[in-house]
Amino acid sequence: MKGRPEYDAVVVGGGPAGSTAACLLGEAGHRVVLLEKRTYPRDKVCGGCLSQKTVRFLDRVFSLPVDALRQEGLLDFTGTGYALYIGSRRILAEDLAEPVYFTRRERYDTYLAGRAAQAGVEVHTGAEAAEIDHARRTVTTSDGDRYAARVLIGADGVHSRVRRSLPESVVDMKRWHENLGWTLELSIPAKRRKRSQTMTDRSAWTTASRRPTWSLPPAGGATGGSSRTGRRSSWG
Numbered sequence: 001m002k003g004r005p006e007y008d009a010v011v012v013g014g015g016p017a018g019s020t021a022a023c024l025l026g027e028a029g030h031r032v033v034l035l036e037k038r039t040y041p042r043d044k045v046c047g048g049c050l051s052q053k054t055v056r057f058l059d060r061v062f063s064l065p066v067d068a069l070r071q072e073g074l075l076d077f078t079g080t081g082y083a084l085y086i087g088s089r090r091i092l093a094e095d096l097a098e099p100v101y102f103t104r105r106e107r108y109d110t111y112l113a114g115r116a117a118q119a120g121v122e123v124h125t126g127a128e129a130a131e132i133d134h135a136r137r138t139v140t141t142s143d144g145d146r147y148a149a150r151v152l153i154g155a156d157g158v159h160s161r162v163r164r165s166l167p168e169s170v171v172d173m174k175r176w177h178e179n180l181g182w183t184l185e186l187s188i189p190a191k192r193r194k195r196s197q198t199m200t201d202r203s204a205w206t207t208a209s210r211r212p213t214w215s216l217p218p219a220g221g222a223t224g225g226s227s228r229t230g231r232r233s234s235w236g
């Protein structure tokens with residue numbers, strides 16, 4: 001095992017949550033390492049919708065107003081309305097009071113990890129946290145690298161290894177598994193879309209096949225998907 005100096009914080013998972021936490025700690029002068037098991041750019045099943053709340057957060061935390069997000073190439077599309085379908089029947093189509101924005105996770109997540117690195121965070125990609133020792137306060141990767149830190153931040157997504165390392169008294173495993181669902185996502189080229197008129201400026205939701213299905217409109221096409229959530233549904 002290769003040892004490393006102790007950090008103030010080790011962050012497991014370099015999605016938006018991990019990169020943001022790492023960036024803020026780095027900016028505050030802490031010694032931080034971020035472990036991400038994949039390499040950037042990497043995709044993530046997601047509609048890529050940035051709500052007004054998210055956009056305000058990005059401005060506050062990263063000083064990224066909408067214009068700056070555009071300049072960074074992080075916004076593909078601005079949505080001004082939405083439509084709801086049951087099967088092929090449109091039952092609702094409305095304008096939104098405020099626009100929503102769409103990003104691509106491979107670019108967005110890469111950018112945020114870059115911001116963490118700029119804040120002095122050591123960003124290690126291809127570094128999968130495999131073993132977490134809470135008594136010794138260490139994280140060991142599948143390559144055998146060991147990181148010791150005063151604080152461990154688990155931001156490793158829906159199948160979190162960090163969460164699984166916690167005792168059953170803290171994590172209700174049964175409830176966690178009940179809540180897991182699956183999602184299928186595919187890209188639909190613009191020319192193959194049937195409802196191209198409505199989807200140029202709207203997100204569309206339908207309950208075809210008795211499962212919530214969405215179509216979201218990034219530039220040049222759409223991503224569509226279908227989810228089946230657990231009993232108590234939540235987004236992963």
Ligand SMILES: Cc1cc2nc3c(=O)[nH]c(=O)nc-3n(C[C@H](O)[C@H](O)[C@H](O)COP(=O)(O)OP(=O)(O)OC[C@H]3O[C@@H](n4cnc5c(N)ncnc54)[C@H](O)[C@@H]3O)c2cc1C
Nearest residue numbers: 013015016017036037046047048049128129156157161236
């Ligand atoms: C179908 C679907 C559509 C969605 N659409 C939207 C949307 O339009 N807008 C929106 O705001 N949210 C949406 N969400 C929710 C959004 O995707 C999540 O809230 C968000 O990704 C959570 O961010 P995170 O940083 O916590 O985790 P994640 O983005 O999941 O990042 C976790 C990271 O941890 C890494 N990792 C995992 N295990 C390890 C390990 N052992 N060691 C090291 N690294 C590890 C992963 O590679 C990943 O990079 C959607 C979710 C789903 C499932």
